[in-house]
Amino acid sequence: MTLKLAILGASGHGKVVAEIAELMGYQVTFFDDAVQSQDKLEHWNVIGNTDDLVQHLNEFDGVTVAIGNNKIRRQKLEKLISLGANVPLLVHPSASVSKYATVEKGAVIMAGAVVNAFARVERGVIINTQAVVEHDSIIQSYAHICPATAIAGGCKVLECAWVGIGSNVRQLIEIGESAIIGAGSVVVKNIPAGVTAYGNPAKVVKD
Numbered sequence: 189m190t191l192k193l194a195i196l197g198a199s200g201h202g203k204v205v206a207e208i209a210e211l212m213g214y215q216v217t218f219f220d221d222a223v224q225s226q227d228k229l230e231h232w233n234v235i236g237n238t239d240d241l242v243q244h245l246n247e248f249d250g251v252t253v254a255i256g257n258n259k260i261r262r263q264k265l266e267k268l269i270s271l272g273a274n275v276p277l278l279v280h281p282s283a284s285v286s287k288y289a290t291v292e293k294g295a296v297i298m299a300g301a302v303v304n305a306f307a308r309v310e311r312g313v314i315i316n317t318q319a320v321v322e323h324d325s326i327i328q329s330y331a332h333i334c335p336a337t338a339i340a341g342g343c344k345v346l347e348c349a350w351v352g353i354g355s356n357v358r359q360l361i362e363i364g365e366s367a368i369i370g371a372g373s374v375v376v377k378n379i380p381a382g383v384t385a386y387g388n389p390a391k392v393v394k395d
């Protein structure tokens with residue numbers, strides 16, 4: 189029997205998540221709040237909005253939220269979980285997840301990503317294409333580690349933080365809750381909550 193997965197968020201990110209789900213054997217149906225009636229995302233059907241998904245939740249074996257904005261992803265996924273949705277962990281077959289790592293449900297680990305020994309990746313996190321989360325690092329819920337970003341050993345990326353594409357984070361660094369690290373940054377000092385920082389070395393540019 190084919191398992192059915194509902195994806196909330198018919199976006200570019202959603203397409204990548206859909207392919208991972210298919211590689212894991214799911215049949216994918218999209219929902220999106222911008223949809224008024226039946227629609228398409230590439231060849232996938234988009235059949236309704238969040239309210240419609242809530243109505244039809246028991247028709248799906250699993251649900252995931254493919255929305256890049258960390259806070260919206262958190263709000264939507266937490267709502268669906270509170271309504272009893274199963275939120276599977278989605279891992280691309282080419283990703284490498286250590287048997288000693290902990291990866292929670294509702295996270296997505298994309299192609300070529302590495303999650304090393306004793307790292308922890310929490311609920312609703314995105315470990316994007318070819319990102320590396322080194323040993324003992326903690327990526328808290330709803331954070332996003334963008335493509336080709338490397339988080340060295342023993343770091344903490346707190347809830348809803350966004351580490352931009354191609355960044356490098358030195359070992360034992362803490363990136364605060366909801367902080368934004370700009371593309372291509374090199375983070376060598378702790379970053380406070382809620383700020384935007386970028387550059388080499390990364391500096392806070394917006395409080």
Ligand SMILES: CC(=O)SCCNC(=O)CCNC(=O)[C@H](O)C(C)(C)COP(=O)(O)OP(=O)(O)OC[C@H]1O[C@@H](n2cnc3c(N)ncnc32)[C@H](O)[C@@H]1OP(=O)(O)O
Binds near residue numbers: 368
């Ligand atoms: C699969 C995927 O696609 S995942 C998504 C991947 N995307 C990312 O990682 C994007 C990360 N976002 C960024 O880097 C953004 O530029 C941000 C969030 C840091 C800043 O965004 P904004 O506030 O809109 O800044 P804006 O684009 O207006 O630029 C403001 C200034 O900062 C500079 N700047 C912006 N980002 C950076 C950066 N990462 N490094 C260095 N300088 C930067 C700009 O050149 C500009 O400088 P100027 O005023 O001298 O012209």
